[in-house]
Amino acid sequence: MNARLWLPMLVLTAGQALSQGFAGLGTDAEGFAVPAPEPQFAFPADHGPHPAYRIEWWYLTATLTGADGRDYGIQWTLFRSALRPEEAEGWDAAQLWMGHAGLTTEDTHFYAERLGRGGVGQAGVTPEPFEAWIDDWAMISTAPTGADALSALAVTARGPDFSYDLDLRATGPLVFHGDGGYSVKSADGQASYYYSQPFYEVSGRLTLPDGAMEVTGSAWLDREWSSQPLSADQNGWDWFSLQFADGARLMGFGLRSATRPTYTSATWIGPDGTATAYPDGALRLTPLRTENVAGRDVPVEWRVELAARGIDVETIPLNPQSWMGTSFPYWEGPIRFTGSHEGRGYLEMTGYE
Amino acid sequence: MTRAACAALLSHWRRHPGQCLTLILGLALATALWSGVQAINAEARASYDRAAAVLGQDQLARLTRADGLPVPLAEYVALRRAGYLVSPVIEAELAGPGARLRLLGIDPLTTPPEAQAPALVGGEIPFEAFVTAPGRLLVAAETAARPLPADLPPLVITSRLAPGTALTDIATAARLSGRSDPSYLLVAPVQPSGLPPLAEATVLTLSTPQSGTDIGRLTDSFHLNLTAFGLLAFAVGLFIVHAAIGLAFEQRRTSFRTLRALGLPLRRLVTLLAVELTVFALIAGLIGIVLGYIIAAALLPGVAGTLRGLYGAEISGQLAFRPVWAVTGMGIALIGTAAASVQALLRVARLPLLAPAQPRAWAMASGQAMRGQMTIAIGLFAAAFLLGAFGTSLIAGFACLAALLVGAALALPSLLTALLRLATRFATTPFREWLLADTRQQLPGLSMALMALLLALAANIGVSTMVGSFRGTFTGWLDQRLASELYVTARTPSEATAIRATLLPRTDAVLPIVSAPVTLAGQPAELYGIADHATYRDNWPLLSAAPDVWAQVAAGEAALINEQLSRRERLSIGDPVTLQPGWALPIAGVYSDYGNPVGQAIIGLDLFTDRFPDIPQLRMAIRVPADRVPAVADALRAEFDLPTANLIDQEEIKRFSLRIFEQTFLVTGALNILTLGVASLALLTSLLTLAGMRLPQLAPIWALGQTRAALARAELARTTLLAFLTFALAIPVGLALAWVLLAVVNVEAFGWRLPMQIFPVDWLRLGLYALLAALLAAAWPAWRLAHIAPSTLLKVFAHER
Amino acid sequence: MLSVTDIHKSFETEDGPLPVLRGVSLTMAPGDTLALTGESGSGKSTLLHLIGGLDTADKGRIEVDGVDLSALDDAGRARLRRDMVGLIFQQFNLIPSLTVAQNLSFQARLAGRHDAAWVDELAKRLGLSEHLARYPEQLSGGQQQRVAIGRTLATRPRVVLADEPTGNLDETTGDTVLGLLLELAAETGTAILMVTHSTRLAHRLAHQVHLTKGRLGSAGLGRAAE
Structure with missing residues (x-):
């Protein structure tokens, strides 16, 4: 019961070890609710937790530029993992929480992790007023009354050698992936509820060992929950968010399978927030170069093609060693892309053993 | 050449299997007692470390409330929300009828890595089962075998916990104990950047981690006692080894000289002998470690009982094989052999090639050597006195002990000679006169064994005086200190x-x-x-x-x-x-x-x-008047439903304390007897060795008209006399030893001084043991002498000798 | 005084019993001196040991002053050695832990017939008066053998059994020591049975017998029992 083995479950599975890979997600959803097509979201309640589902996250990434002109990236994530489909009081751990914070510079990738159980108040999410927190890490709504709670946020996190404190203001609407927020994850029909706020403008301050750095940039928040989002043979994914010069955005992911071709999905987001979902196969992801990261080969440069939108770009990471050496390790960091289009984005890669 | 030389050297042991056995036995026993004691100490220390390492108490600071009450849950959450990495622990005592269990509830999600929670919990339990009701209790196998409180969650056996403690999830601990506030908070050594110091952020008391465990410090005295015994037993065993090696080398002088005359280089010869001894040491060391394990396994339950009762230290009553003490046991066997043989090897190295090959009685040290020893002894006594009177450290205390004991051992031959000379004046028959004179002459050969006996007896007297004084003082003190009923x-x-x-x-x-x-x-x-x-x-x-x-x-x-x-x-x-x-x-x-x-x-x-x-x-x-104690206690229990541990009467504490002392006596007593046994074995081997060499001295007496039976009786009487005289000399040495232990070592080590009390009845018993041991040691050589063939004695007179 | 009749003695060896004495007989009168000669292994010392009660014969009869040795137990033989027989060995066999004076009087005191004047006299005659406080190892070989002689004669034994008493001494010293022994024996009427391999020394005694392969040869030298 090494903590390192406990955590995959916290992230995305219900009790199964990493040895089963992300395939652990394919377990039966007994007792837990299962996402259904044609969801009806109700806000602000749906910004809050859904304890009836096994897993859920509040996942923020930001591409930033410092006063020194250099690129930076931050990540702020709160994962929820349910042992039982209920809330419980006190030490009884029905809901477990895990926070990940990352800060990427050209030459260093800082990260930290926090764990906690709900019930005693150490970690949790409240929809109204919106606050997601674990310890002193927090994502707090600063939106005016009447506006969407996520339209303005204050985000903080702190590691042993870094911290950040950011103000976020959305310039566009929430975006729903897949079929109105019902996002299919495999040909077998596993799915999650998935929406984003991709239009944040960010300003704030990073604190690094060398001192403070004022930053500005843009951020992307993902909200996703499910009980069984992956198929048994799927062992990891590669997720991209790209920002184009005209204000458009692209979200795309590929779920790698041991036995089948990679299952891809993409959402094209127009500058006004209009979302177009692309089914499996429309998006093509091709690794171009791998690098040894934390003792394993990880594809750090990619070719991303979405022919339907004339997109054919190659991505390079700000820092190829953007490794989250947390209990459940993965790669997460800012990227730049060139080719048919140019811009910045974020890349997440999981399941590289 | 080497092979031929080997064969020649080894043939000695084939012809003298008894000597071979003596050498192995002496070394094995010495190693056994030493490694046995080390095994016990290692087991205890491992238990303490296990207890201390649970939740990294040896590395992690803690936050507690100054008044000892639990930390409010809200205070814990507030600290977390302020960014501090602290982790809650609920510590509770579960009691049932005749059963008790210390519960340690941790939050595996927040325990700092230094607390080693995952390692403690091991890989056996799925996380979900650990944190979900009913949860799991991790316990040592020994704990699981004890009577336990009822209605516990499923037990999972682990080797990483000390007995008596159960590790579980904080939710399980909260459920079982009915408390939700943490007993204390563990503090991660590295806190996030940019926070004010923890001490400024809370009213809780921050206590830094203890280097060296409390329980380890408390029990140091006990282990010191054991170690001293082990060392002593080892020293006594070395006397045997020294004697056996000395004899074997002496008897092979002719062979050595012949081998060298035949062209075997001196260096090769010495190397061969060293290798031979190393092989002996390895074999004996192995046997000794096995014997040591047996001794330790036999004594450990008693030791565990003592430590549990005396210090509340939970140590396992079951002995685990730990390479540490096995390796040190082997090492000490090798070092011991080296120490015991260096003199013999040097003598071989210096052996003149052409000197007459007449066997020189190795044991017959000259009076000059004895005088030299006495001079050194006097110097050592002076040093012991100065160290005892003016030394101010534990090291000085031990140096004082060492000087005292070595000095006493070195002075022994001279003192015995003087006593025997005195006794000769009162001898009434020529045979007794001869016996005393002959005993005096035999002393150098027996002195090693007698020194061993002296050390064993003095240690016995010293330690039992210390323990007895402690016991006497302690009971008196308990009466004063526990005046309330x-x-x-x-x-x-x-x-x-x-x-x-x-x-x-x-x-x-x-x-x-x-x-x-x-x-x-x-x-x-x-x-x-x-x-x-x-x-x-x-x-x-x-x-x-x-x-x-x-x-x-x-x-x-x-x-x-x-x-x-x-x-x-x-x-x-x-x-x-x-x-x-x-x-x-x-x-x-x-x-x-x-x-x-x-x-x-x-x-x-x-x-x-x-x-x-x-x-x-x-x-x-x-x-309350003594006769009303039970009534008051019953009333309190009934009215307030107090747990047993919350209401203790004075008699119970005293009874408990005394029982602990009896247990301590048990272990000390067992070691005493073992040490004495080794000393008498040393005596036996020396007597056997001398028996062969003494025939030329005994044969004329026999020829002059004494029966072999009379000579045998004389041998018995002689050994008994020597044992008695040694015992008599051991009394002052033992008392000095006790004084140093009580007035110097104890004060330096633990900060208190115990008044010394003496127990002459114990001496009487010990004296009888000593005489018995001597008689047993002398019995076989005497029996052999009584039944020796006249032709063997006659050989002494043979011309061809 | 001493009568030895048809003594047989064998020693057990790995190749079976080895006969050492095969029917030896001899007699001695008080004051007699008899030299027993023979080759190495002829059984001289064995015969001496049997007479001294240090060992027992397989067959035959030994009487010392009318006492039949075969009738004695261990203690009886010890008493015989103490009271009637004096033993002198080639190796002197003094008691190293005792002084010269103590060695001289040791056997007499054991036997309970210590005569201080006689011991003084012996010491004087043997030239040991200067050395009484010394220990044997501090004396020369000749002096040590004189102590052995004194120790033996101090008890006034009936017979002195001497086994190569001068074997460890040079010729001159040996002659002197033997002369002293014979002189004192004659004065006290003590019989002397001396084993030697030297014909020269044998002839200083009154009678001689020769032992060959366990039997007394005629040799015409002595009084082999007829």
Whole structure:
């Protein structure tokens, strides 16, 4: 019961070890609710937790530029993992929480992790007023009354050698992936509820060992929950968010399978927030170069093609060693892309053993 | 050439299997006693470390409430939300009928890596099962085998926990104990950047991790005792080895010379002999380790009982094989062999090639050597005296012991010679005269064995005097210190108030006992507040006191300190003692406080309450006529449903303490007998060795008209006499040893001094043991002499010799 | 005084019993001196040991002053050695832990017939008066053998059994020591049975017998029992 083995479950599975890979997600959803097509979201309640589902996250990434002109990236994530489909009081751990914070510079990738159980108040999410927190890490709504709670946020996190404190203001609407927020994850029909706020403008301050750095940039928040989002043979994914010069955005992911071709999905987001979902196969992801990261080969440069939108770009990471050496390790960091289009984005890669 | 030389050297052992056996046996026994004791110590230490390492107590600081109450859950959450990495632990004692279990509930999600929670929990339990009701209890196999409280969650066996403790999830611990507030918070050593220091962020008390475990420090005295015994036994065993090696080399002198004359280089010869001895050491070491394991396994349950009772230290009663002591055992066997053989090897190296090959009696050291030994002995005695009188460190204490013992051993031959010479004056028959004269001449050959016997006897007397003094003083002290008939601990302040109200009309007095952790002279210490009452005035064991000590204390004008603090800081009556920063009181008295490793001070209750208003008065001592104790105790139990541990009567504590001492005696006694056994074995081997060499001296006496039986009886008498004289000399040495242990070593090691008491009846018994051991050792050689073939004696007269 | 009749003695060896004495007989009168000669292994010392009660014969009869040795137990033989027989060995066999004076009087005191004047006299005659406080190892070989002689004669034994008493001494010293022994024996009427391999020394005694392969040869030298 090494903590390192406990955590995959916290992230995305219900009790199964990493040895089963992300395939652990394919377990039966007994007792837990299962996402259904044609969801009806109700806000602000749906910004809050859904304890009836096994897993859920509040996942923020930001591409930033410092006063020194250099690129930076931050990540702020709160994962929820349910042992039982209920809330419980006190030490009884029905809901477990895990926070990940990352800060990427050209030459260093800082990260930290926090764990906690709900019930005693150490970690949790409240929809109204919106606050997601674990310890002193927090994502707090600063939106005016009447506006969407996520339209303005204050985000903080702190590691042993870094911290950040950011103000976020959305310039566009929430975006729903897949079929109105019902996002299919495999040909077998596993799915999650998935929406984003991709239009944040960010300003704030990073604190690094060398001192403070004022930053500005843009951020992307993902909200996703499910009980069984992956198929048994799927062992990891590669997720991209790209920002184009005209204000458009692209979200795309590929779920790698041991036995089948990679299952891809993409959402094209127009500058006004209009979302177009692309089914499996429309998006093509091709690794171009791998690098040894934390003792394993990880594809750090990619070719991303979405022919339907004339997109054919190659991505390079700000820092190829953007490794989250947390209990459940993965790669997460800012990227730049060139080719048919140019811009910045974020890349997440999981399941590289 | 080497092979031929080997064969020639080894043929000796084939022809003298007894010598071979003696060598192996001596070395094996020495190693056995040493490694046995080491095994026990290693097992105990492993248990302490296990207990200490649980949750990284040896590395992690903790936050506790100053009053010892649990940390409010809200305080924990507030600290987390302020960013501090602290982790809650619920520690609770579960008690059932005849069963007790210490529960340690952790939050595996927040425990710092240093707490090693995952390693403790191991890979056996799915996380979900651990944190989900009913949860799991991790326990040592030994704990699982004991009677346990009822209705526990499923047990999972682990080797990583000390007995008596169960590790579980904090939710499980909360459910079982009915408490949700953490007992304390573990503090991660590295806190996130940019936060104010933790000490400024909370009212909780931050205690830094203890280097060296409390329990380890407490039990040091006990292990010191064991180690000393092991070392002594080993030294005694080395005497045997030294004798056997010396004899084997002496008897092979001719072979050595012949081999060298035939062209074997000296270096090769010495190397061969060294290799031969190394092989012996390895074989004997192996046997010794096995024997040591057996000894340790036999003694360990007793030791475990003692430690549990005496210090509350839980150590496993089952011995695990630990490579550490096996390797050190082997090492000590090799070192011992080297030490015992270096003299013999040097002699071979210096052996002149052409000197006459006449066997020189190796044992017949000259009187000059004896005088040299005596001179060294006198020097050592002088050193021991100086170290004892002026030494101020533990090292000095041990050096004093060593000088004393080695000096006594070296002086023994000279002293025995003098005594025998004296005895000769009173010899009435020529045969006795001869016997005494011959005994005197035989002394050098027996002196090694007799030195071993002296050491064993002196250690026996010394240690049993120390233990006996401790026991005697301790019981007397208990009577004074535990003057009250009943001791009650309430669970909450309101219960304490209720108990007090109930008791006041039914008893003579209810005396609150309050204490606070303080820092005295830079070290953690305890401060007690006591009521002004005759119980203290009449009974408290004061070693020194100002005239109106109790009035001063009651008025809050002075403090009492314990002996430990007084000795460590050289504080005496009238000196100020700083109880808190900026608050000092003059010392009005010093009291004895045996068994307590830390400093302690006592002030008046009123002053205490002024200074520490938050500390609840939960504990109280109750004065009540002895015949009404059971009634009062029953009433309290019935009315307040107090757990057993919260209501203890004085008799129970005393009985318990005494039982512990008996247990300590048991182990010490067993080791005493073993050491004595080894010493008598040394005597036996020396006598056997001498028996062969002494025929030329015995044959003429026989030829002059003594029967072999008379000679055999004389041998018995001689050995008994020597044992008796050695015993007589061991008494002063043993008493000196006890004095050093009590007045020097104890004071340096633990901070208190015990008055020495002597136990002549014990000596009598020991003297009988010594004579018995000597008789047993002499019996076989004597029997052989009584039945020796005349032709063997006649060979002495043969021309061809 | 001493009568030895048809003594047989064998020693057990790995190749079976080895006969050493095969029917030896001899007699001695008080004051007699008899030299027993023979080759190495002829059984001289064995015969001496049998007479001294240090060992027992397989067959035959030994009487010392009318006492039949075969009738004695261990203690009886010890008493015989103490009271009637004096033993002198080639190796002197003094008691190293005792002084010269103590060695001289040791056997007499054991036998309970210590005569201080006689011991003084012996010491004087043997030239040991200067050395009484010394220990044997501090004396020369000749002096040590004189102590052995004194120790033996101090008890006034009926017979002195001497086994190569001068074997460890040079010729001159040996002659002197033997002369002293014979002289004192003659004065006290003590019989002497001396084993030697030297014909020269044998002839200083009154009679001689020769032992060959366990039997007394005629040799015409002595008084082999007829």
